[in-house]
Amino acid sequence: xxxxxxxxxxxxxxxxYKNSPTPRLKTKVLIEIVNQIKKLNYQGYxxxxxxxxxxxxxxxxxxxxxxxxxxxxxQLHAAINIQLTMQQLSLIIANQFHKVGLNxxxxxxxxxxxxxxxxxKDFPTEIIKQTLTEKTIPILYGDVVMDRTTHFSIISxxxxxxxxxxxxxxxxxxxxxxxxxxxxxxxxxxKQAQKFSxxxxxxxxxxxxxxxxxxxxxxxxxxxxxxxxxxxxxxGIEVGIASGLLKDNLSKAxxxxxxxxxxxx
Numbered sequence: 001x002x003x004x005x006x007x008x009x010x011x012x013x014x015x016x017y018k019n020s021p022t023p024r025l026k027t028k029v030l031i032e033i034v035n036q037i038k039k040l041n042y043q044g045y046x047x048x049x050x051x052x053x054x055x056x057x058x059x060x061x062x063x064x065x066x067x068x069x070x071x072x073x074x075q076l077h078a079a080i081n082i083q084l085t086m087q088q089l090s091l092i093i094a095n096q097f098h099k100v101g102l103n104x105x106x107x108x109x110x111x112x113x114x115x116x117x118x119x120x121k122d123f124p125t126e127i128i129k130q131t132l133t134e135k136t137i138p139i140l141y142g143d144v145v146m147d148r149t150t151h152f153s154i155i156s157x158x159x160x161x162x163x164x165x166x167x168x169x170x171x172x173x174x175x176x177x178x179x180x181x182x183x184x185x186x187x188x189x190x191k192q193a194q195k196f197s198x199x200x201x202x203x204x205x206x207x208x209x210x211x212x213x214x215x216x217x218x219x220x221x222x223x224x225x226x227x228x229x230x231x232x233x234x235x236g237i238e239v240g241i242a243s244g245l246l247k248d249n250l251s252k253a254x255x256x257x258x259x260x261x262x263x264x265x
Contacts, residue, residue, distance in 0.1 A: 003044040003209045004171045005132070006254065008037070008244060009161050011177045012054025012142075014244045015093070020055040022084060025092060029245060031209075033176065036097045036250045037137075046132055047106075048164060049093070049139045050157045055143065056089045057082050061154060063225075069118060069150025079144045079152045083110055085140050094139055105134040109143035109155065117149040120159055132168070140164075158226050162233025173237055174253050175226055176244035181260030182223060184210060199262045204231060227262070235265045 009063045010033065017024040037047060047077040055071070061067060064078040090106045097104040107127060142157035156176075165173050179186075184207075185193040199207060204227065211224040223241075228240050242259025243249055252258035 003046065005046045005048070005168060006040075007048045007050065007161055007165050007168075007170045007173045008250070009157055009173070009175045010049065010051040010093075010244065011175065012052030012056070012058065012157075013125045014054075014176055014178045015051060016054030016056055016089075018058065020053045021059055023056040023089070030093065030096055032247075033244050033250065034093075034100055034102075036248060037097075037260055038102055040251060040254070041137075046135075047137050048128065048168065048170070049137060050164070051084075051089070051093060051139070053086060053089075053142050053158045056085045060085075066144060066152065067154045068117070069147060070152040071150070082144045083108075086143055090139055090141055093254065097137060097139075104139050105131050105136045106139045107131070109140050109160065110145045110206070113143070113145045113155050113160075115147045115153050115155060117189050118147065118153040120155060120163070121148070123160075123163055123167075125164065128164065128168065131183045150198075156225065156229075158229040158243065159233075162229045165234055165237050168176070170237060173230075173231070173234060173239045174250065175239070175241045176250065176253075177223070177241060178243065178245060180243035180246065180249070180258060181241050182211075182227070196260050199227065199260060199264070201264055205265060230262055231264050234262075239264075 012018055014024055016227050042075050060082050064075050066079050070076050070079050094104040094106045112123055144152050145155050145195050147153040183193040183195050189194040194234045239262040240253040240259050242253035249258050
């Protein structure tokens with residue numbers, strides 16, 4: 001019996017050096033997060049893990065404009081390269097879970113998800129549900145998937161989060177980032193940046209207008225993209241955005257003591 005199901009999105013900028021032109025993992029950060037998940041798992045929480053691409057996917061996707069579809073041999077080669085690299089990243093993450101005594105199952109997104117003209121269309125979730133009943137931890141990720149119109153296209157991890165949260169009736173969704181919530185300015189470059197402790201239906205549109213994209217290599221929309229997906233797909237579900245760099249912050253976020261809480265209907 002699943003006591004409480006939490007979907008965790010590991011941001012690409014949290015677990016990788018996102019601005020690196022080649023794949024670079026933040027190994028110590030990953031180890032710390034996995035250890036936190038282990039403790040929570042022993043307390044009776046169940047998890048679905050969805051991770052972003054960071055430097056393992058975004059630079060190639062940006063260079064070859066994979067987000068617009070695939071129409072040339074060069075783009076096809078790049079798209080397959082991204083698929084392979086994302087599988088490698090997932091296996092690294094899964095191996096870390098396995099090392100601490102947990103039982104992860106990597107489920108390649110491109111084997112299940114299909115799109116049409118870059119828009120999400122289908123995702124059978126039976127295998128995800130079965131992994132949870134078997135008390136294993138499914139790991140999925142943003143990926144390059146088959147597309148009925150453009151041959152291939154990108155599905156972001158945030159889209160997966162929104163869809164699976166509803167399909168699996170998740171109790172809570174936590175987005176772990178490299179910043180502790182949503183701010184009015186980039187806290188990495190503006191010391192005076194102020195954090196929004198709560199985002200709701202009354203202030204969400206104003207907040208979205210004032211969020212600017214900082215990383216040109218990110219093809220998934222950064223924080224604004226996350227909030228839009230939350231607004232569209234996660235209405236009525238308890239959501240938090242918090243830093244994965246702070247000690248025990250995942251547990252604090254689950255209990256509403258860290259980051260930004262989102263209450264959107």
